[in-house]
Amino acid sequence: MDRLESANETRFIEQRSEPRHEKRLAMVGTVRRCETEPSLQGSPIKVETINLSDHGLQFRSDIPLAEGTIIRIAVAVDPRNICSVEGEVRWSGEEDGEPVVGVRLFDNQDSDMDAWMELIKIELF
16 A cells, blocks of 8 residues: 555544444445446446445455445345445555455435444344
C-alpha cells in the first residue's frame, strides 16, 4: 500500500462511527455504476470480507474499484433468504497484491438493511 492509499484508508478509519468486526465471508458483488470505467457496469466482482459493520464492509476483490463506484452485494443469510445491499466505494487500495475496498452501505429502498443487520448478528454472535 503506498502512502496515498494508506492516508485515504487512515482518513476513513478516523471517520468510523461503528465498530468493525473481523469476519471472513464470501459474497457475490456486481458493479452498478462506475463513472471512471463505465465498461465495468454489470460486471461481477469477488467479495471476500475482511471486516463488517452495521453500515459498511471492507473486502478483497478480484478487480480494483475506484472511489465513488456503486456496487450491489448479495449474500445468503440462510438457504431461503438472500440479503442484497448497495453501497459506495469510499476508498480502495492494495494488500498482498490484491485490491482491497472499503464500502459504505446505503440505507435506502435498494438495500435490505434489516437482513444485513440480521446477517451481522448471525455471523458475529
